Amino acid sequence: MQPLRLQKEFDLLYEKEFLLPGDKQQDIQINKHEHEIWAKVFWRRRFRHAKREDPELQFVFQQNPSTLLEIGAGYGRVLRKLVERNGGNKKMRSIQGIDICEHFAPYFHLYKTEYPSLRNVEMIYDNFLESQKLKENSCDIILLPMNTIPSFSIDLLKTLFITVGRYLTKDGMFLFSNYKIPDKERVSALINRRQGHSGELLLELGSGFIAAEYYDLPARKTEYGAYNVTYARYNTFSRDNTLQKKELFRSQTEFILHQHLQKIIETCGLSIEIFDDTSHSFTYGLTKQ
Ligand SMILES: C[S@@+](CC[C@H](N)C(=O)[O-])C[C@H]1O[C@@H](n2cnc3c(N)ncnc32)[C@H](O)[C@@H]1O
Numbered sequence: 001m002q003p004l005r006l007q008k009e010f011d012l013l014y015e016k017e018f019l020l021p022g023d024k025q026q027d028i029q030i031n032k033h034e035h036e037i038w039a040k041v042f043w044r045r046r047f048r049h050a051k052r053e054d055p056e057l058q059f060v061f062q063q064n065p066s067t068l069l070e071i072g073a074g075y076g077r078v079l080r081k082l083v084e085r086n087g088g089n090k091k092m093r094s095i096q097g098i099d100i101c102e103h104f105a106p107y108f109h110l111y112k113t114e115y116p117s118l119r120n121v122e123m124i125y126d127n128f129l130e131s132q133k134l135k136e137n138s139c140d141i142i143l144l145p146m147n148t149i150p151s152f153s154i155d156l157l158k159t160l161f162i163t164v165g166r167y168l169t170k171d172g173m174f175l176f177s178n179y180k181i182p183d184k185e186r187v188s189a190l191i192n193r194r195q196g197h198s199g200e201l202l203l204e205l206g207s208g209f210i211a212a213e214y215y216d217l218p219a220r221k222t223e224y225g226a227y228n229v230t231y232a233r234y235n236t237f238s239r240d241n242t243l244q245k246k247e248l249f250r251s252q253t254e255f256i257l258h259q260h261l262q263k264i265i266e267t268c269g270l271s272i273e274i275f276d277d278t279s280h281s282f283t284y285g286l287t288k289q
Contacts, residue, residue, distance in 0.1 A: 039103035044202035055279035065140030073097025075107035144176035161268035177281040
């Protein structure tokens with residue numbers, strides 16, 4: 001990212017009054033996903049996410065796995081569903097989750113108190129791409145749900161697939177979902193989608209609230225698909241409405257077209273066994289070649 005382009009974005013955001021005169025550009029945290037506020041926001045959205053359909057899960061038990069790892073497991077939302085479908089841990093002997101954001105740890109603890117079926121789940125807070133805490137050739141299923149793949153930049157996708165290949169058992173499967181961007185025409189739908197301001201108020205009983213404000217810049221076309229930039233402002237208030245903290249973030253999401261993703265997958269020693277387009281997302285099931 002060129003500083004010149006960043007400067008252009010800042011100018012636009014001051015003009016649109018998303019950035020305010022007191023905001024300092026050096027306070028904008030760039031592509032920082034493992035921040036405490038992100039865990040707080042995600043946890044406070046849990047009621048909204050409770051009924052979310054996760055299309056990857058229907059394929060998990062078809063593989064008859066005895067070991068499973070979820071990448072980006074957060075506070076355990078998907079793992080709870082899996083444990084429940086797993087008939088009280090009868091079928092799988094090991095269920096693990098890993099998340100780069102250690103600030104999810106207290107929320108996983110709270111969630112486990114609410115859903116004791118999670119007690120045998122092992123949660124690791126570490127970067128999946130660099131972790132030394134996982135065992136090679138040990139996972140029958142590796143899951144990356146909730147369209148998280150675009151959070152890995154195109155440069156990191158190869159590393160992601162190669163790392164997954166190291167942890168999968170010989171007949172193991174990597175299941176993940178991706179936004180539906182089937183072809184170049186659909187990229188223009190992404191480019192034309194709603195831009196500009198949006199916001200949400202995130203409440204948590206006993207802990208005050210977070211006023212979140214977002215600014216979505218127009219998506220840009222690339223040779224692999226498109227990318228989009230979102231600025232987020234989080235104002236944290238205490239229960240007596242006193243402003244405690246102001247935080248600003250810039251994050252970039254890279255959307256990759258199916259045919260480009262397919263090429264990267266093949267160069268990493270994996271092949272596409274399942275490609276399902278019947279739900280809100282594309283679901284992929286990859287095995288080792
Ligand atoms: C969209 S959230 C999904 C959370 C959870 N899977 C769910 O569906 O409720 C994506 C998660 O991936 C995590 N993540 C991103 N990069 C990661 C990495 N390199 N290693 C481990 N976790 C990562 C983020 O911290 C975030 O919690």
